Amino acid sequence: METSVSRQTDPDRFEITAGGEVAGFARFVDEEGHRIFFHTEISEQHAGKGLAGTVVRHALEATRKEGLRVVAVCPFVKKYVNTHEEWSDVVDKATPAMLAAIPRRA
Template sequence: MTQPPATPPTVERIDARHRYAIQVDGSTAGFTAYRDRGDRRVFFHTEIDEAYAGQGLASVLVREALDDVRRAGLRAVPVCPYVAKFLKKHEEYADVTDPVTPEILEWLDGQLKR
């Protein structure tokens, strides 16, 4: 089991990299990546470094990202399996969530050049 952080983790949006990053004691512990399509923020990947596993950081990260989406007046689209799972457990974000559609997936593939 890893040691808990000495200070509370912080989350910052890094627009140039299309991600929210979570910092623990000055180090990046993980991120959730997105692309914006109009008023929708499409989340497609979340990861936490193994060194920080088991501390609930992914949940903190996604909650902060979704709170930012709400403050910005955007809608969240959970392509990322972790974000989708989080949203199923946290219905308080249903008002800012849109479903994943084939159109969104095709658009995202083009954005990511997959």
């Protein structure tokens, strides 16, 4: 199955498509030099195919290239960065101000 990841706006997210249809996304908000990832979701029909890891890896690569730091609030992103040490140099802990930047209706 062919997949691709692209950055979308309104809302800000990295979206993964599989077989030409949207399979999931990783939502984020940028705040003071940090990209705060707060929600990752993969559709039920695409679950278990490794797509969440793919979209998160691409999102982290883009974040690093943009010179931003990563804040993992989403449980999946948090687990991903904790099990892939190559991201430890760009990950920061969330502060109350960062958490306040997350949209209420995510």
